[in-house]
Amino acid sequence: MSPISRGFTGRRREGDDPSRVPPGQYVTADFPVLSAGPTPHTPLDEWSFTIDGAVTEAVSWPWEEFIALPAEDVTVDIHCVTKWSKLDTSWRGVSVDALLENVESEAGYLTAWSDGGYTTNLALGDVADGQGWVAYEYGGQPLEPEHGGPARLLVPHLYFWKSAKWVRGLTLTPDDQPGFWETYGYHNRGDPWLEQRYQGD
Amino acid sequence: MATLRDETPLTKTIRLELDDWSGHRAGQHVDIRLTAEDGYQAERSYSIASAPEDTQLALTVERLDDGEVSPYLTDELRPGDDLELRGPIGGYFVWEEPYGGPLLLVGGGSGVVPLRAMLRHWAAGPRDVPVRLIYSARSLEEVIYREELTRLAEETGLEFHLTLTRQWPDDWAGHRGRIDRALLDQVAFPPAQRPLVYVCGPTAFVETAAQALVASGHEAGRIRNERFGPTGT
Numbered sequence A: 001m002s003p004i005s006r007g008f009t010g011r012r013r014e015g016d017d018p019s020r021v022p023p024g025q026y027v028t029a030d031f032p033v034l035s036a037g038p039t040p041h042t043p044l045d046e047w048s049f050t051i052d053g054a055v056t057e058a059v060s061w062p063w064e065e066f067i068a069l070p071a072e073d074v075t076v077d078i079h080c081v082t083k084w085s086k087l088d089t090s091w092r093g094v095s096v097d098a099l100l101e102n103v104e105s106e107a108g109y110l111t112a113w114s115d116g117g118y119t120t121n122l123a124l125g126d127v128a129d130g131q132g133w134v135a136y137e138y139g140g141q142p143l144e145p146e147h148g149g150p151a152r153l154l155v156p157h158l159y160f161w162k163s164a165k166w167v168r169g170l171t172l173t174p175d176d177q178p179g180f181w182e183t184y185g186y187h188n189r190g191d192p193w194l195e196q197r198y199q200g201d
Numbered sequence B: 001m002a003t004l005r006d007e008t009p010l011t012k013t014i015r016l017e018l019d020d021w022s023g024h025r026a027g028q029h030v031d032i033r034l035t036a037e038d039g040y041q042a043e044r045s046y047s048i049a050s051a052p053e054d055t056q057l058a059l060t061v062e063r064l065d066d067g068e069v070s071p072y073l074t075d076e077l078r079p080g081d082d083l084e085l086r087g088p089i090g091g092y093f094v095w096e097e098p099y100g101g102p103l104l105l106v107g108g109g110s111g112v113v114p115l116r117a118m119l120r121h122w123a124a125g126p127r128d129v130p131v132r133l134i135y136s137a138r139s140l141e142e143v144i145y146r147e148e149l150t151r152l153a154e155e156t157g158l159e160f161h162l163t164l165t166r167q168w169p170d171d172w173a174g175h176r177g178r179i180d181r182a183l184l185d186q187v188a189f190p191p192a193q194r195p196l197v198y199v200c201g202p203t204a205f206v207e208t209a210a211q212a213l214v215a216s217g218h219e220a221g222r223i224r225n226e227r228f229g230p231t232g233t
Helices: B070-076 B109-124 B146-155 B181-187 B203-215
Strands: A048-053 A059-062 A072-079 A084-095 A109-114 A119-123 A133-138 A152-154 A167-173 B003-008 B011-016 B029-035 B041-047 B057-062 B084-089 B103-108 B131-137 B159-164 B196-202 B223-228
Touching: A072 A133, B011 B070, B029 B057, B041 B057, B041 B109, B057 B070, B057 B109, B103 B109, B103 B203, B109 B131, B109 B146, B109 B196, B109 B203, B109 B223, B131 B181, B146 B159, B159 B181, B181 B203, B196 B203, B203 B223
Parallel strands: A048 A167, B103 B131, B103 B196, B131 B159, B196 B223
Antiparallel strands: A048 A059, A072 A084, A084 A133, A109 A119, A109 A167, A133 A152, B003 B011, B011 B057, B029 B041, B029 B084
């Protein structure tokens, strides 16, 4: 039970739709930037996307091949653990389903890894069946480096730290292995509707 | 909540008496949750300004005009009021003695707050690690902890470089203008010394400073960032 904050009324946002804005979040029109280190700038001719780990055969696509894969346009709401949500964001990218289509694996988890050393862990069940993409366009434009370009993971139903910026690959793992923020006290799964912000939530 | 102190026209330091606090590491933050009488809540994150060695937990809060929580904390809160907070949170933007150095702290505006916690922690220890602070503020009156930082620079081995970006006194002998590669090349530890770098401030400040550090030859893996505020884009 929270104590009442004397004199606090708050700036209610009557327009915020509780069916779309999870508890503790507020809607912003901006696109705030958060990252733990400097923004990497990997040239596209050095960029590739790799699926490896607990797979029969690793697979890798150079940039030109990657953007030639069947792409989807998605419009989704995104939710950052720092409390902002942004509605109706539009992206273009390749679904994780398509990337894993010809991959043989018994693994139940994956680690997304990025230029700059960032990692985040996800259950396959949280990215499969139309829940995850590797996105390279935002709002009809190439994804800017500050927002994770040339490509970032997009898993909008979890807090946005799971949508790894500058993603370069998915390493499939038999066990769940905590990623960067997950080892620094943030929740292992990060469901915004359950307010899974920090360990113990 | 114990005491409030004006730091600058826009910032206040809140010192807290805590019933149950497990301690923190320099650089971590807390979440403050406010609750209205009808149950409406708003929660935001604030960097801890005090060192683990300090007896009271201190937060330095900058008032954001369009903010929901910060104007309450700077304008409405009174000594004796209860505050609900959660933390400490974050384990990456943290400095402790074993991390070593040289320690380079780069702050913009109220981004100096967690860096001040690191400095106090450093000053309370053996001070074996060389430390420099490069702090960018709009004007002299907006410099947070100015007296304390000046005193630390006089009494310890801290090298303190202040740059003012909008206004400066006529006789200002310090740096002018935003932190850029030229300033970093002049006052930062050289890349060959492999400093451990902490950059905190508004998003654009952090982006610019971190890119300038990388361009100067500093290792990206030794640059830790903490950002706040919208991008405005």
